[in-house]
Amino acid sequence: MAARAAVATTDRYASEVGFRVLRRGGNAVDAAVASAFALAVVNPEAGNLGGGGFLVVRRPAGSLLALDFRSQAPGAAYRAMYTRPGVERSEASLLGHLSAAVPGSVAGLWEAHRKLGSTAWSELVEPAVRLARGFRVRERFARSFPAGIVEGLRRFPHSASVFLPERSGGRPARPRTGRLFCQPELARTLERIRNRGADGFYRGETARYIVEEMRSGGGIITHADLESYTSVWREPVCSRYGSHSVVSVPPSSSGGITLALSFQIAAALGLAREEWHGAGHIHLLAETWRRAYADRNHHLGDPAFVEVPVHGLVDPGYARDRARTIAREAATPSAEVGPGNPAATGGRHTTHLSVIDPAGGAASLTTTLNTWYGSKLTVPGAGFLLNNEMDDFTVEPGTPNSFGLVQGEANAIAPGKRMLSMMTPTIVLNPSGGLHMVVGTPGGATIVTTVFQIISNVLDHGMTLAEAVVAPRVHHQHLPDRIAYEPGGLRRRAREALGALGHRLHEEEESWGDVQAIAVLPDGSLRAVSDPRRGGTALGF
Numbered sequence: 001m002a003a004r005a006a007v008a009t010t011d012r013y014a015s016e017v018g019f020r021v022l023r024r025g026g027n028a029v030d031a032a033v034a035s036a037f038a039l040a041v042v043n044p045e046a047g048n049l050g051g052g053g054f055l056v057v058r059r060p061a062g063s064l065l066a067l068d069f070r071s072q073a074p075g076a077a078y079r080a081m082y083t084r085p086g087v088e089r090s091e092a093s094l095l096g097h098l099s100a101a102v103p104g105s106v107a108g109l110w111e112a113h114r115k116l117g118s119t120a121w122s123e124l125v126e127p128a129v130r131l132a133r134g135f136r137v138r139e140r141f142a143r144s145f146p147a148g149i150v151e152g153l154r155r156f157p158h159s160a161s162v163f164l165p166e167r168s169g170g171r172p173a174r175p176r177t178g179r180l181f182c183q184p185e186l187a188r189t190l191e192r193i194r195n196r197g198a199d200g201f202y203r204g205e206t207a208r209y210i211v212e213e214m215r216s217g218g219g220i221i222t223h224a225d226l227e228s229y230t231s232v233w234r235e236p237v238c239s240r241y242g243s244h245s246v247v248s249v250p251p252s253s254s255g256g257i258t259l260a261l262s263f264q265i266a267a268a269l270g271l272a273r274e275e276w277h278g279a280g281h282i283h284l285l286a287e288t289w290r291r292a293y294a295d296r297n298h299h300l301g302d303p304a305f306v307e308v309p310v311h312g313l314v315d316p317g318y319a320r321d322r323a324r325t326i327a328r329e330a331a332t333p334s335a336e337v338g339p340g341n342p343a344a345t346g347g348r349h350t351t352h353l354s355v356i357d358p359a360g361g362a363a364s365l366t367t368t369l370n371t372w373y374g375s376k377l378t379v380p381g382a383g384f385l386l387n388n389e390m391d392d393f394t395v396e397p398g399t400p401n402s403f404g405l406v407q408g409e410a411n412a413i414a415p416g417k418r419m420l421s422m423m424t425p426t427i428v429l430n431p432s433g434g435l436h437m438v439v440g441t442p443g444g445a446t447i448v449t450t451v452f453q454i455i456s457n458v459l460d461h462g463m464t465l466a467e468a469v470v471a472p473r474v475h476h477q478h479l480p481d482r483i484a485y486e487p488g489g490l491r492r493r494a495r496e497a498l499g500a501l502g503h504r505l506h507e508e509e510e511s512w513g514d515v516q517a518i519a520v521l522p523d524g525s526l527r528a529v530s531d532p533r534r535g536g537t538a539l540g541f
Helices: 012-023 028-042 105-116 121-133 147-154 157-163 184-196 204-217 223-228 255-269 279-299 316-323 444-459 465-470 492-501
Strands: 006-009 052-058 064-069 166-168 171-173 232-234 237-241 244-248 349-356 362-370 426-429 435-440 483-485 505-507 516-520 526-530 537-540
Touching (some): 006 012, 006 516, 012 121, 012 349, 012 537, 028 052, 028 105, 028 121, 028 184, 028 349, 028 362, 052 105, 064 105, 105 121, 121 184, 147 157, 147 171, 184 204, 237 255, 244 255, 244 444, 255 279, 255 316, 255 426, 255 444, 279 444, 279 492, 349 435, 349 444, 349 516, 349 526, 435 444, 444 465, 465 516, 492 505
Parallel strands (some): 483 505
Antiparallel strands (some): 006 349, 006 537, 052 064, 052 362, 064 232, 166 171, 237 244, 244 426, 349 362, 426 435, 435 516, 516 526, 526 537
């Protein structure tokens, strides 16, 4: 609970950095920038210099902005770079040099600060520099190295030397709790960014390290790719749900449109009247998302390369048309659900942070390397991991990516193109236009459905923000055709009733998501919540 300002991130070190920025008079964007750089040090599984992301901002006066700093394909990328006739798709889109897209994170944070920041840039980066020089390993960090990740990092000697400093059976092993974890190369990279801004990353010594590693390992990122990268300010996607407004990111993220379409269909169905997590509620959620994801996978892509029917997809009339195809008494097989015609109407590893400042400004920021520890490739001399976001393109039509999404030609690889994303940093406004909630999460294909459930749990079912975050989650993404649910997350009666309706059910082995959210309560105070699934920290004053 807080009276004036709050920050929620997935790691206590990063939350403390953002908290101190707010205490010293910085605004929400200042705190978001400083926390994001700290996460690049203490949360390397997803916090990053070598990836990209999205930012949604509400300024204290009420104006809304969205910043796209998604990574993009290098200039030498081409449509079939991961596939050849008669040859099975390789792991090159997920592991190593060819999986890396041109990073956008540093450019995005620099641009957000240039336009909206109030604290000196060097003061925002300096805490990350100090953390890179050494921090004590906590359990949260130590748990981010499961066996599969350790094996992936071992395939790249420099990654092993940076992130696996211990020895086990004569082999590099994960950091131990309580040990001092030092990243001197990363500290020097952050110093260059602190001193030179974005040029400290995209030009000069850091850029040289990236390009040299690309040349040595068969990668295709060049100096020209780095120097030409720019982040883009875009109009947020705004939609109504009941008396509230939901504000989220536009393409090249699919998150905002898919979320808006889901809420519009849910409103047409009267979802709020269903008993929470009863069979009827879960059935309508699955049918809603089945259609929203079918549209997402077909229609959406980088707006610089394809025409995206944004207004049609978020039009309530189009949502009503989609809702009319839903039967309450039976599931619709996904094979029978294709994309609609909106023109007729008018990464699972990512990290999120939320901030509200004393003036009422808000920042919702999501960044990613794509999967855990991205490409597993650490840039020698620079000390940071590169992303594997090239796998978020439609690598091969009809073939799912690492998150099981089967995507269309609108998201095909092209030079300079931004791959479609599921990131969904979101701000919810109350009926009078005031700030009500800031929310977001990692989780790959589950991001939109998780953000939807948090907002719906609060608005439709009267939960507190903490109750909404803790509540068990379900998910459907069109293909594969099944309702996924968290371990123990569905009552037996609901499972039996859903099976009778024709749904396939799949209980996951682990929970998903890592929600970081802040709500403004009726008395003006704040409640900040960090998802207990991952053990982050929310702080405020």
